[in-house]
Amino acid sequence: MRALQPLLHDVVICVAAPAFAASPRDGQLRGERAEGFYGHDRRLLHTARLLIDRREPEPIGVQPLGPDQVRFTSVHRYPEDSTDDPTVIIERVRTAGAGESVLLRNVGIVSRLLHVELTLATDLADIADVKRGRTGPAVPCTAARGGDAGAGTGADTSAGTGARGLVWETSSGRAEVRAVEPEGSPPLIADGPRGGAFSWPRLRLRPGESRLLRLTVDGGATPAPPGHPGAPGAEVPWSEPVVRGDHRLVALVRRGLSDLRALRLADPERTGPDGPEDQFIAAGCPWYLALFGRDSIWSARMMLPLGTDLARGTLWALARRQGTAHDDVREEAPGRILHELRPADAEHGHGLRLPSRYYGSVDATPLFVTLLVETWHWGLPDADVDALLPYAEAAMEWVLETSAGDEDGLLRYYPRPGGLRHQSWKDSEDAVRDAAGRRIEPPLALCEVQGYAYQAATGLAELLGSRGRADRKEQLLLWAEGLRKRFRDAFWLPSPDGPAPRYVAIAVGRGLDPVSGPASNMGQLLSTGILDADGCRDVAAWLACAELNSGWGLRSRSAALPGFNPMSYHGGSVWTHDTAIAVQGLCAAGQDREAGLLADGLLDAAAHFGYRMPELYGGDARTQDSPAPLAYPAACRPQGWSAASGVAVLSALLGLRPDAGRRVLQVRPTPFGPLKASGLRLAGREFSVRVDGQGRAKVSDLPPGWVTDG
CATH class of the missing domain: 2.70.98.40 (Glycoside hydrolase, family 65, N-terminal domain)
Incomplete structure (x- = not known):
């Protein structure tokens, strides 16, 4: 047995x-x-x-x-x-x-x-x-x-x-x-x-x-792997904010930061003998207490309002291990960003055996580029930006070459036998199902991955433009616009009876065959720029409807579809970070009502977990008589991007969006009641934001030369 x-x-x-x-x-x-x-x-x-x-x-x-x-x-x-x-x-x-x-x-x-x-x-x-x-x-x-x-x-x-x-x-x-x-x-x-x-x-x-x-x-x-990350010796690489307002949000931020403190790892290598310790967040305990490209990047992105040091450490830990050669077993390629780093090779069962250094993810590489761009906007010193820029360009080259080799010009994953079958954040064996509940096998181009690639290209174009590299900027913008058109033509599916007339397919297979059935993946597109205003409104309507919004957070798969299982890993459960990313995107797109619904459900769920959010939890519908939400029985807790989600929601509700090129901090709060946060950090300086009951914001102590827009 x-x-x-x-x-x-x-x-x-x-x-x-x-x-x-x-x-x-x-x-x-x-x-x-x-x-x-x-x-x-x-x-x-x-x-x-x-x-x-x-x-x-x-x-x-x-x-x-x-x-x-x-x-x-x-x-x-x-x-x-x-x-x-x-x-x-x-x-x-x-x-x-x-x-x-x-x-x-x-x-x-x-x-x-x-x-x-x-x-x-x-x-x-x-x-x-x-x-x-x-x-x-x-x-x-x-x-x-x-x-x-x-x-x-x-x-x-x-x-x-x-x-x-x-x-x-x-x-x-x-x-x-x-x-x-x-x-x-x-x-x-x-x-x-x-x-x-x-x-x-x-x-x-x-x-x-x-x-x-x-x-x-x-x-x-034994033997201890040389150069393997270990316990940090320095203090936490972020500020400790003081938050006032919704008691649930206050508790979620406080507990999350406490758990993130315990999930820190440090790279034994440094950029110089006297350089700072490069810390990052392990993916989760107990199963993934290690450097994971995707997870560590998302945790660092969510924590940017508290400073750039964690993102800097994450970027360097991954840059030092960026792919340099073609290796079929590791699925390594030049420019590709690591998926996971373990002390030893491991047998995971069902024929899955992964080397200690494994590169089998399609999303970590574009996410690495975007993390550098966003860290630049939050004030990473120019010396660090310029030192990391060649690694981001190499990562972008992997994205461009991989999509150029695809028959449809999309960023698609082609797993090797014995490696991970699905190579984005929904990576379980049955992660991708169509509207009839049938498993869809790779190669696949996932919708959110195209958004990541688009955001990486446009962001890197902006960063290179600030360095006087206008030709490369135009090349990337031209490629990104082509990807946006290919996405628009391939991923939208009609839905005459849905809350909006169309939705974004979770993926397309070969021959641009879309995978039908609404899923949460489309929520991660809202912040990438790949959707136009009409697309953002259609996605917002789906995220807020009862099929996907459980009342406790965003379901990974529509409850109206065959195969929906509220306790399935990716087939109907609620993922904390996925809900937080959707809240971020809805706030950025100006979809305040839908953002408020998801944020309120997430915060109510947090109270039932003592504000230590599990990796994922049940997607049963919230009703007047329904029981409290239950953690997925084998979920990591604490878990990196779940613990960082409180800061992500706080930043989203405050409407914070820095622009390093113009030295402008956009502050456009979502109506969610009075809220104050001090101890936030921009360009190495702490500042505070106060939002009153009418949604008016006041910012104090911005760095010299920075102004607000909002």
């Missing part, structure tokens, strides 16, 4: 990229599902079971202490006591990337002599195997004393003081757990072929006394 992907709906996750810990709500790790300590895509521990007097404590509560830390509280009771009140309380604090502490408190009136044991085991599985629902055989462990591993005798050892532990090693991974007992009571350590244990067989607690036991967990893939 095929193993199934572990569900995460009731899993407690704490993260400090590239490490995380996934736990059931009682805090006990029993080697099941996805639970365990992880580092660099490797499961370091899957079992950490605490026993008090050879019994599991009784769980009574779980409390997140931050994105990287969680406290599990349990009690230990005594049947022979005259009361059912607990007299020993256990507080177990788990910290991603560090380990955990166990605080034992005697709150009773008599002394307690406790037998405390923590059993430990691991399979050192790759995250791809865990995602497939596979648990490997237990790896033997050996006792470590000082810096050396023991002989693995399976016997208890107790010599020495201070940090002592257990080590697990295979050809592809290593884990080490050490017990640090600062009060001078080192544990007994047992090692063996199926795992090991720390034990304190006679731990005495007098009334009111407590004892703290600490474990450190470390490890990762």
Whole structure:
């Protein structure tokens, strides 16, 4: 029987990229599902079971202490006591990337002599195997004393003081757990072929006394891949805004920034010995805690109102790994931008095996170009813009050459056998279906990808024009206009009974055969410029109608179509970032009513998730009696572009649109009630925006030489 992907709906996750810990709500790790300590895509521990007097404590509560830390509280009771009140309380604090502490408190009136044991085991599985629902055989462990591993005798050892532990090693991974007992009571350590244990067989607690036991967990893939991103050493590369207004938006921004702090990774390479640390946002925890071109770019784009440093770091991390040669296995090509970077090659099942450095996406490359253009508009210093410009031009060349080689002149993907079948953000096996529910196979030209390519070409043309390169500017604008015409002729489908007379097909196949059936993809076209004003109005009508607007956010597929499934990965669920991008586009297109509907639904949904937005959630219709929205059971949470969506919605509702060429900040707020944001950042300087109840905006502290338009 095929193993199934572990569900995460009731899993407690704490993260400090590239490490995380996934736990059931009682805090006990029993080697099941996805639970365990992880580092660099490797499961370091899957079992950490605490026993008090050879019994599991009784769980009574779980409390997140931050994105990287969680406290599990349990009690230990005594049947022979005259009361059912607990007299020993256990507080177990788990910290991603560090380990955990166990605080034992005697709150009773008599002394307690406790037998405390923590059993430990691991399979050192790759995250791809865990995602497939596979648990490997237990790896033997050996006792470590000082810096050396023991002989693995399976016997208890107790010599020495201070940090002592257990080590697990295979050809592809290593884990080490050490017990640090600062009060001078080192544990007994047992090692063996199926795992090991720390034990304190006679731990005495007098009334009111407590004892703290600490474990450190470390490890990762072996050998460690050279030059692989790791934990950041510098502070966050964005400003910390203060937002006032709609309490839901305030909470969404605050929680999102907290989660983004934990999802940061840093490139070990720098532009110079004294250059800044280049940070970026990992795609999501637990499955995608790595550099992903598309996801990291979108997270950086959404965060631009808080400064350009995150975008700069993202651009450099990807530029250093830009394709330079043709490689069929990696799907690498000169100029192509990375899809994902892992510590090792991984087997994902169903014949999908991806190399550690993989380029199989059609959208990351044009999105890279647009990120540089938008970062320029938000005030990236000219020296950085000029240094990154050759990489953007190489990326644009890949777009132009790929579309020139297509029979229809579109940006289309042609996956290799064994690689990703669908190569845009909707990348599941059944991501593209027609109106009858039939799967449509590649090669395909997706609608939003044409929009990305158009926006990349027009944006790069503007940037090159500002550098005096008028000839190249005109060439790109001419190509973009040709793509816009080809798009107009190929992608619109009639809909006599719909909310608008036409809609944009999700994709076209060979022979310009459009894939019928309304889907959310068209919402990502609104900000690209590929649609005219009439097209924006038609798309807005579809995004707001009940087929696509669930009331909690934008469905990925129309609920009126066969094959709609509110809990399908891309066949009817709501994606947080997709809804936020649609809100951005609707605001930019002046479709205020439709933008308000989607934003309001998204913010109401956020309240049900404690403002930690999942990657995606159910697309069931919101009614007066409907239950709260439910996260997709295997969704990443926290997830990069979901966490950044609060800032994206804030910026969209404020109507912020900078123009570096003219030094003008456009401020055209969408009516959404009074709103104030301070600590925003433009050209390296913090500014603030206040919108009153009548929608009038006031901007303070713009950089010298900048003016507002709005």
